[in-house]
Ligand code: KG4
């Protein structure tokens with residue numbers, strides 16, 4: 001059969017992205033324009049600033065993705081776009097551009113759930129077969145998904161409050177480390193003693209796969225304040241030890257809940273996605289859990305773990321092959337559970 005080539009468009013959070021991907025998994029191009037600097041002074045993503053930046057950069061990213069791939073619009077077979085969940089201004093920018101391109105070219109349009117994009121990434125990168133267990137851990141998401149088909153996901157549990165990446169970012173802020181907090185905390189933790197401070201393992205005593213990370217952040221705050229009150233400040237070693245203790249607690253919780261998820265939905269593969277999947281301590285813990293359950297552990301390359309448009313193009317191809325076609329009534333959805 002003929003091969004398919006899709007353009008993917010992503011603008012649901014703070015990365016503007018476009019990519020061209022073939023149905024054999026070849027990524028012909030993948031352009032990601034981040035906005036970290038734009039939001040740096042605000043301690044989080046500012047929706048209005050994000051929406052404006054997406055509107056300004058989306059067309060440029062699409063043009064770059066096409067020229068990097070060496071293709072013109074007329075050589076594509078479809079256009080996939082993130083239609084939610086996410087910040088509505090950004091999602092709308094992407095959906096409107098995709099509709100315009102679809103009308104102008106006559107190409108099929110496929111609206112993609114951002115979470116499905118992450119969840120299907122191991123099929124793009126490693127040709128993983130269904131079914132598999134996906135742990136999605138990022139700054140905005142934390143959930144276990146049993147993936148059985150391009151439109152067949154079962155959520156086995158997730159965070160009831162903060163996402164782990166959010167907790168890493170907040171802990172970094174509490175300790176005066178730079179953003180994004182994940183890499184900074186991981187780096188400090190390398191020099192720290194994870195056993196010095198006894199931090200909680202929230203919800204481990206309760207059955208099921210739900211998780212909580214906000215109490216952990218509060219425990220870090222309390223530990224910091226205690227040290228500051230006792231010694232007038234925080235030594236570098238204190239900071240490193242807190243980071244190591246925090247990271248160990250997050251890894252312990254995620255590992256034990258992953259063990260339970262694999263027991264509830266046995267699968268030959270455990271895959272991860274999301275920015276937090278970059279964490280080496282977490283990866284090692286998950287690898288061990290997978291090995292014990294007789295499952296293969298798969299972590300896509302980091303640039304495909306974090307937000308990108310190649311995963312959207314790929315999820316679009318899979319949905320297209322399953323028969324999905326969207327029209328001009330495709331809605332941009334701020335909330336869209338899988
Ligand atoms: O997937 P992602 O790029 O964006 C979304 O949240 O959608 O994930 C970003 C998150 C941030 O919270 C960042 O601090 C975290 O992933 N992160 C890490 C590491 N690298 C990035 N967390 C822990 N360890 C890391 N090495």
Ligand code: ZN
Nearest residue numbers: 118138306307
């Ligand atoms: Zn994401």
